[in-house]
Structure formats: C-alpha cells, structure tokens
Amino acid sequence: MDRKFILTAFGYAVLGLALGIYMAASKNHGQHVTHAHFMLIGFLLSFIYGLCHKLWLNNSTSKLAIIQFYVHQIGSAVILIGLFLLYGQFVDLETIDPVLAVASITVFAGVILMKIEFVRCTRNT
Template identity: 55%
Template sequence: MDRKFVTTALGYAILGLLLGIFMAMSHNHSQLVTHAHILLIGFVVSFVYAVCHKLWLTGLVSKLVRIQYYAHQIGTLLLVVGLFLMYGGLVAEAILGPILGIGSLLVLSGMIMMKVMFIRSKPKTL
C-alpha cells in the first residue's frame, strides 16, 4: 500500500505545482485555497500515509486498509474538484457545500482509520 500512496501523492504534487505555476503566470491567485488543499491533503497526507505503511504497517492486508485508502482519495478528490469549481466561480457555494462536507468527512474518516490501524499494529522489535 505504501507504493500506492506514494504514487498518488506524487500525482497530487504534480497537479498542485501545475496549478501554482498557472496562478503565477496568470497573476490570478483565486485558486490559492484549492492549491493548498491539493498539496496538503493530496500530497503531504498521502505521503505521510505511505511512510506509515512502509515503516509501521508493513504487510498489513485487510479490508480496512483498502477502505481507508479509497476514503482518503475520494474525499480528497471531492474537496479538490469542489474547491476548484467554487473558487473558479463555476458553481455556487450553496450547491457545492454538501459535496465539500462529504469530502471533508471522508478525509477525516480516512485519518481516523489510519489511527486505528496504527494503534492495532504490532510494534517492531529490534
């Protein structure tokens, strides 16, 4: 699972950097919040999850692992797309509010599931 999270994290890093470059070139920073969420939730949190899997959750295979991965990724995607549409003025906030709420709850549930997996994991012995 660590490689899956790293691959996804690097994809978000590329997307976030491209949006940042576009904002700099256009002198339009209206997507700053979207840019920050792509890099923080998409890249940084996914990368931290990869490190957790690599160092502490090695070989952990369960339904919870897959659910946690997809909860985080779907939640992040909902947030990123919703924020892009909202800050781009393409869709009203009233319409996007519930979608952003669902995305936020999915990301939160992914974090809670990661904590549960981490607590349940057996410490490595030297």
C-alpha cells in the first residue's frame, strides 16, 4: 500500500506543479485553488498515507487498507476534476457544487478509514 500511495502522490505532484507552472507562464492564476488542492489532498495527503503504511501499519494490504486507498483516490480525483472545471469556467457552481460536496465527504471518509486502520493497528512503536 505504501508504494501505491507514494506513486499516486507523485502523480498528483506532477500535475499540480505543471498547473502551477502554466499559471505562472500565462500570468493567469485562475486555477490557484485547483493547484492548491492538487498539492494538498493529492500530493501531501497521499504521501502521508504512504508513510503511515510504511512506518506504522506494516504496509497493510487488508481489505480496509484497499478500500481506504480507493475511497481517497476517487474522492480526490473527483474534487480535482470538479475544481478544474469550476475555476476554468467550464461549468457553473450550481452544477458542480453537489458533486464537490459528495467528493469532499468521500475524502473525509478516507481520513476516518485511516484513523480506524491506526486504531486497529497492533504494531508497537
């Protein structure tokens, strides 16, 4: 699990930094919220989850760990795509807001699942 999280984290970092470089080059910073979310929930949170699996959860591949991985990735991807569409003015807020709300709750559920994994963890540190 640690490797999956780290690889996806760096994928989000590449996309987020590419978006940041594009904004700087074009002098159009309209996607700054999307860029921030790529770097925070995409890169940073995925990277932290990878470290948690490596250092404390014995790189668990339990059903709960697999579910938590996909819950986080699906929620993150939907948020990032939704924010890109919103701030790129491809869709209006009324249309995308319910999608972003559900995706945000999905990422939140991923955090709760990680907490449960830690509570269940029997490894002494």
